[in-house]
Amino acid sequence: MTGASTKAMLLVEPQRFTRTSFTLPDIPVGGWIAVEATGVSGADAQIWAGNNRFIKYPLILGHEIVGRVAKLVDDSFDIEIGTRVILEPAIHCGACRRCLSGLHSCRFRSPVNSYGRLPSTEPPALWGGFAEFVYLDPGARIHPVSDNVEAPVATFAHALADGFTWAVELPDLQAGDSILILGPGPRGLAALIAAKDVGAGWVGVAGLPDDADRLAMAKELGADMVVDDPDIADAVANSLGARPRVVLDVTRDDPEALHTSLDLVRSGGTVVVASSKGVRATNQLFSDIILLKELTIRGAFGASAGGYHWATKKIEADTRLDSLVSHEFPLAEADRAVQAAAGLFGHDELLTVAVTV
Numbered sequence: 001m002t003g004a005s006t007k008a009m010l011l012v013e014p015q016r017f018t019r020t021s022f023t024l025p026d027i028p029v030g031g032w033i034a035v036e037a038t039g040v041s042g043a044d045a046q047i048w049a050g051n052n053r054f055i056k057y058p059l060i061l062g063h064e065i066v067g068r069v070a071k072l073v074d075d076s077f078d079i080e081i082g083t084r085v086i087l088e089p090a091i092h093c094g095a096c097r098r099c100l101s102g103l104h105s106c107r108f109r110s111p112v113n114s115y116g117r118l119p120s121t122e123p124p125a126l127w128g129g130f131a132e133f134v135y136l137d138p139g140a141r142i143h144p145v146s147d148n149v150e151a152p153v154a155t156f157a158h159a160l161a162d163g164f165t166w167a168v169e170l171p172d173l174q175a176g177d178s179i180l181i182l183g184p185g186p187r188g189l190a191a192l193i194a195a196k197d198v199g200a201g202w203v204g205v206a207g208l209p210d211d212a213d214r215l216a217m218a219k220e221l222g223a224d225m226v227v228d229d230p231d232i233a234d235a236v237a238n239s240l241g242a243r244p245r246v247v248l249d250v251t252r253d254d255p256e257a258l259h260t261s262l263d264l265v266r267s268g269g270t271v272v273v274a275s276s277k278g279v280r281a282t283n284q285l286f287s288d289i290i291l292l293k294e295l296t297i298r299g300a301f302g303a304s305a306g307g308y309h310w311a312t313k314k315i316e317a318d319t320r321l322d323s324l325v326s327h328e329f330p331l332a333e334a335d336r337a338v339q340a341a342a343g344l345f346g347h348d349e350l351l352t353v354a355v356t357v
């Protein structure tokens, strides 16, 4: 395959894609994955808009990758060529302090060793899902997934893995527990599915008035309460009759959600902060609320291997998930895909977005 040409949509600067092609270079280790589909997340929209100050351009966007193993040049992976796999975004060098601590934000490469976030100036350039091929780094983790799941649907496994890690693993959610999810986007819906799967007693999902279709989907997926009113406290009190033990912030670009989380969570409870605020600051935070309520605050970045294991099984078994990808775009329309995911074309019928290659 070395020397073959691969098409890619290169984000040369914020809000400007160019169609380009790369020649596949010789690689000493790892392999190549032929991309089939890539999910588009709010984090991608933030990078596209130029609201992530850590990102260096140009880069190939897209970290929710599903594809087939096309070539392996060494024995880093014990898997057959042609196997369809879900590729975890986080790449682990295995030797840095963050990797040795079990974190998902390896800094072996800058700004973070992760698909869809590395600049294309970093060899071998192909680090994102908006391309025909993506480099399979030896430090990457892949999960085989059945050919019976359509590739765009399989991209939702990424959101599911995050949802399980953030809603279940980090706050140690137990059967009978209560969790309020702020934000009904793909990861909010995924967190709901994960929480219900472990037997949570009460799951609430809060959104905005323009989130009607996503909140309707949340109801369909078993939410005990959905609310599109900024005054969430009343709705939670009426439905749960108490404060939730866990609040998960998966809002889009909303620095005020931290206030809501700290206000609404039960004393002794856990707040999981999983949404990036980009360049925006949270104002007027009186931190005494954290100590007076004896809260645990967890920052969530990426998913665990356990989250991916659960997600891969779930996407194969739960046919309700087939309807969660509402928008599909071909690779050449990557800009429209990102704008759709950002809600720039409206939120009606918007659930999740995938680019197919």
Ligand SMILES: [Zn+2]
Pocket (backbone or CB within 6 Å): 092, 093, 094, 095, 096, 097, 098, 099, 100, 106, 107, 108
């Ligand atoms: Zn590392």
